[in-house]
Structure formats: C-alpha cells, structure tokens
Amino acid sequence: MAKQSTAIKRSPADQAVQVLLYLIVGAFALITLLPFIYIIAGSFATERELTERAFFLIPREFSLNAYQYILRTGDVFKGLKNTVIVTAVGTFINMFLSCTLAYPLSRPYFKGRVFFTNMVIVTMLFPAGMIPMYMVVDSLGLKNTFWALWLPGAINAFNMIIIKNYFQGLPMELEEAARIDGCNDLEIFCKIILPLSKPSIASVSLFYAVSHWNSYFNAMMYISDSSKEVVQIVLRRIIFLTSSISSDSGFDWGIWGAPPEKAVKMATTVVATVPILLVYPFIQKYFTQGVMVGSVKG
Structure with a gap:
C-alpha cells in the first residue's frame, strides 16, 4: 500500500514569494x-x-x-582570564538569584506576590544611579575585588521577569503531581521547573554573560589593581x-x-x-x- 505524501504543494506564486523572502532575509x-x-x-x-x-x-x-x-x-591573556572568571562566576550568581526569586513570584499561592513583583518593577523605573552605587561599593570594601562587578547587578529586573513569566506558563498540574509524590518546594524547583525551563534559562544566561563580558565602565570605576x-x-x-x-x-x-x-x-x-x-x-x-x-x- 503506497504511503500518502504529507508534503504541502505550493503554487508557483507561493514559491515565488518564498524565494523573494529568502532573498530579502x-x-x-x-x-x-x-x-x-x-x-x-x-x-x-x-x-x-x-x-x-x-x-x-x-x-x-x-x-x-x-x-x-x-x-x-598588553597583558591580554591575563585580561582574558579575568574576564572569563568574571563572566562565568557572575553569570552563575545572576542566574541563581534570578531563578530563586522568579520561582516564588511565579506561584499564584505565594502571599505578597504582587507587592514584591511591583517592588522589582520600581527598580527598573527608578535606578539608584552611579554615585550612590559607588558609595555603597566603597563603604562595603568591595573596590579592587571582582565582587564589585558581581553584586551591584546581581539581579537584572527585566531578565528576572522573563524567567518568572516562563515559570508562570508551566502547567500547575506538574507541581501538584510532584507534591502528591512527596516532593517539597526545593525538589520541585530543581527536578521539574528548571529542567523544563532550559530555553528561558539559556537565553537569559546569554544576556547576563554578554553583559559581564562587555563590562567596561564598572571595571574602570571599581578596579584599579x-x-x-x-x-x-x-x-x-x-x-x-x-x-x-x-x-x-x-x-x-x-x-x-x-x-x-x-x-x-x-x-x-x-x-x-x-x-x-x-x-x-x-x-x-x-x-x-x-x-x-x-x-x-x-
């Protein structure tokens, strides 16, 4: 018995439009x-x-x-080594804090979820500014350390909201089934939420990594060693x-x-x-x- 072809037959006009689109792109x-x-x-x-x-x-x-x-x-290899360290560790810190904050804010049963989400959004609209940030870094003794490049921007509000919205779109039935099987919140987060969120995590990790790799002004301001x-x-x-x-x-x-x-x-x-x-x-x-x-x- 011959198999039916599932290929969609395109008219000559459709094919011409498709070729034109490929040429434009x-x-x-x-x-x-x-x-x-x-x-x-x-x-x-x-x-x-x-x-x-x-x-x-x-x-x-x-x-x-x-x-x-x-x-x-120039000490290019030393600079590359330092940049790799700043990028790798900084991205890990960013993703750890962003994901652990995004998960509770994405759960509908979390009390105060709207209030804390609005607090995060306020930081996007009214940033602290360069001088207050410098004073905080200096007062904490973080100058000439990589922590000065990691902690001030440990969580980017926009990236965190992207992760939160992705977590929010996952079916709640998965979490309910895991609770019936005896999983606690940490196990649900590590074994269910994170594995299902690879696209979002990979994308946001790239945003953070590029930001750290291109870090120029903060490095010039805080690092003199x-x-x-x-x-x-x-x-x-x-x-x-x-x-x-x-x-x-x-x-x-x-x-x-x-x-x-x-x-x-x-x-x-x-x-x-x-x-x-x-x-x-x-x-x-x-x-x-x-x-x-x-x-x-x-």
Missing part, C-alpha cells in the same frame, strides 16, 4: 555580516592597503603585526598606546613594518568580540523560544 543578513568581515579583514591588512582601499573583505597581503603588537604590549583588570580595560590601554607605535621600537616587525593604528583597533575589536560570539551557536536553538515565551506569558 539573506540580503539583510549579508548587510549585518559585512562590517564584521571588514573588521576581521582589516585587522590582518597592512598600512598601505588600509590607506588605499576604503573597503575590502579579503586583504591582498596578510600581516599579523597588529596581533603581535597586542600580545606584546592591574592584576584584576578585565580584557576590555587592557584593550583600551592598548588602543591609547597605538599612537606610540614606531618601527624604531627595537622589535622586528617583519617586511610590513609597524602595524597601523587602524589595524590595531580592528584587532582589539576581534579579540574582544569573537570569544563571546563563539558561545552563541551552542544556545541558539533555545534563544528565540526562551525569549518569546517568557515575554508573552502574563
């Missing part, structure tokens, strides 16, 4: 990628090529001098030093000479951006689902 994707490709290509280019060609995607002559300058001028500098501060110092690049600096730059200032800036952008971009493909499948579901459930 592809064009927008290309427009988005072109600046990144140009920055990567420019970081490997020579001074002559950057001067003569206004835009290119593949350099005619490859030069690693910009990356050599970054590696020999060079051994605790994050990579953003190290790269900033390297860019300031590019004006002093000289072929007479005693370093053999090779046949291309000292790297141009523009190439160094592009190389610092690549070093600061590529590592966090490599994380996205691993959670891309959760990203759209997690954000959309968490944002529409009331």
Whole structure:
C-alpha cells in the first residue's frame, strides 16, 4: 500500500514569494555580516592597503603585526582570564538569584506576590544611579575585588521577569503531581521547573554573560589593581598606546613594518568580540523560544 505524501504543494506564486523572502532575509543578513568581515579583514591588512582601499573583505597581503603588537604590549591573556572568571562566576550568581526569586513570584499561592513583583518593577523605573552605587561599593570594601562587578547587578529586573513569566506558563498540574509524590518546594524547583525551563534559562544566561563580558565602565570605576583588570580595560590601554607605535621600537616587525593604528583597533575589536560570539551557536536553538515565551506569558 503506497504511503500518502504529507508534503504541502505550493503554487508557483507561493514559491515565488518564498524565494523573494529568502532573498530579502539573506540580503539583510549579508548587510549585518559585512562590517564584521571588514573588521576581521582589516585587522590582518597592512598600512598601505588600509590607506588605499576604503573597503575590502579579503586583504591582498596578510600581516599579523597588529596581533603581535597586542600580545606584546598588553597583558591580554591575563585580561582574558579575568574576564572569563568574571563572566562565568557572575553569570552563575545572576542566574541563581534570578531563578530563586522568579520561582516564588511565579506561584499564584505565594502571599505578597504582587507587592514584591511591583517592588522589582520600581527598580527598573527608578535606578539608584552611579554615585550612590559607588558609595555603597566603597563603604562595603568591595573596590579592587571582582565582587564589585558581581553584586551591584546581581539581579537584572527585566531578565528576572522573563524567567518568572516562563515559570508562570508551566502547567500547575506538574507541581501538584510532584507534591502528591512527596516532593517539597526545593525538589520541585530543581527536578521539574528548571529542567523544563532550559530555553528561558539559556537565553537569559546569554544576556547576563554578554553583559559581564562587555563590562567596561564598572571595571574602570571599581578596579584599579592591574592584576584584576578585565580584557576590555587592557584593550583600551592598548588602543591609547597605538599612537606610540614606531618601527624604531627595537622589535622586528617583519617586511610590513609597524602595524597601523587602524589595524590595531580592528584587532582589539576581534579579540574582544569573537570569544563571546563563539558561545552563541551552542544556545541558539533555545534563544528565540526562551525569549518569546517568557515575554508573552502574563
């Protein structure tokens, strides 16, 4: 017996529209990628090529001098290590506190749920400000410690609400069945709620991780110990030093000479951006689902 085909037959007009949509989306994707490709290509280019060609995607002559300058001028590896620590531990703290706050606020039987939710929303509308935050960090003795980068933003109200709304959309029958089986609140949270909330948790974790990775102003304000500098501060110092690049600096730059200032800036952008971009493909499948579901459930 022949199997019936379940494929939907599209009319020529539908197929033409679908092709047009793919072309439009592809064009927008290309427009988005072109600046990144140009920055990567420019970081490997020579001074002559950057001067003569206004835009290119593949350099005619490859030069690693910009990356050599970054590696020999600043403590990039130390900055990357500190940034990885700040990002990993900070994201864990953010997610632990956000999830443990979001869970009780998502339960309809929790007394005072509306009051505490409104208190969280108020912090979004009326932030404390830079000076009061600095005074609190200083008075607690957190300056020149990573805690100054972790604790002030331990919970982002918007991200917490996304998680709360996702928890709220899970069927209450699952929790009731778990209670009948003898589970307490902690077991329900760890064994049922969190495993079912992977899309939301993955998406919000990415938000927190990107925020920590790009942390520049707080690191500049609270960290003055060079051994605790994050990579953003190290790269900033390297860019300031590019004006002093000289072929007479005693370093053999090779046949291309000292790297141009523009190439160094592009190389610092690549070093600061590529590592966090490599994380996205691993959670891309959760990203759209997690954000959309968490944002529409009331």
